[in-house]
Amino acid sequence: MDANLLQQREQLRTALSAYGADVKRFQDIDLDKLWNSRYCSVDALQEATREGLTAAELPPGLVDHISVRKGRVTSATGLGTEGAAAAGSLPATAGNNAISSAPGPAHQGGQQVGASAAPIADAQPPVTMAALMEAMERQAATMTTTVKEALEGQAATMTTTVKEALEGQAATLERQAATLERQAATMTTTVKEALEGQAATLERQAATMTTTVKEALEGQAATLERQAATMTTTVKEALEGQAATLEATLERQAATMTTTVKEALEGQAATLEATLKGALPDNRAARRFPVSTVDWNQLERDWAVYLTEVPTKTKVS
Secondary structure (H helix, E strand, O other): OOHHHHHHHHHHHHHHHHHOOOHHHOOHHHHHHHHHOOOOOHHHHHOOOHHHHHHOOOOHHHHHHHHOOOOOOEOOOOOEHHHHHHOOOOOOOHHHHHHHOOOOOHHHHHHHHHHOHHHHHHHOOOOOHHHHHHHHHHHHHHHHHHHHHHHHHHHHHHHHHHHHHHHHHHHHHHHHHHHHHHHHHHHHHHHHHHHHHHHHHHHHHHHHHHHHHHHHHHHHHHHHHHHHHHHHHHHHHHHHHHHHHHHHHHHHHHHHHHHHHHHHHHHHHHHHHHHHHHHOOOOHHHHHOOHHHOOHHHHHHHHHHHHHHHHHHOOOO
8 A cells, every 4th residue: 555645544533633533433435535625634624614525525424523523623722723713812832823824735734733732832821711711602602503504414414315215115115016906916816716616616516416415315215115115014014913912812811711710700609608508597698699590601701791892992002
């Protein structure tokens, strides 16, 4: 790298530091822009304007950083340039003349600032409190104006930036909306076709299922009819068999009961007759209940009629 370029950048860093700027914020390219625009000394930086710094293609943040520091440059006595002007009654020294009227390029003036700082501190007498207060008031007024201008510039820059950003976002949103509309139209068509296809498939399935269910139901109906016919025949045969069995059983029971009842009645009659004869010696019981007068044939017929009527009159489960 060129030694002169390194020397120029180092001189600018010294000037910026004396001006009160944060040297760390300035990159090499920013230092080169300041040097090419002749902002290479404290005096040049003090006289710089926003328009000039912007024309030097300096970033807006550095333009604000330099502009808000106007009137803050401190000399070896602790006063700003305005404080030194307020103390105009003080005798001028050779060091002061060397700083304010140094001939030649701007970088030579920057070198003289660092070289003459110590003589200035030794040559100037103490500054009065009134002069110091007046200088501080002027610095405050200057700083207020500078800060106001800086804020107005920042507001204008931010307004333009925000406006451009919002316009860009609006354009982006419009493009996104158009894209979404196209996607929605495509999706609508796709969904419509899909639903129509599903509807056709369901119709075919319904027709197939209807035929299948109809055939299944017809088959089940035929099967049930055959089962009903088979069950009717089976039940009929079973009932007929049960009726025949029951009839034979009842006949046997009737015959058995007729004989049993007849024998029982005959035994009871004989027993009763013997009992009555023994109890009534005068044979009045025999005359009153003559066993020989019982028509046993009629009694058997009546009992048979009774047995035949019992199954029809009594509910048998």
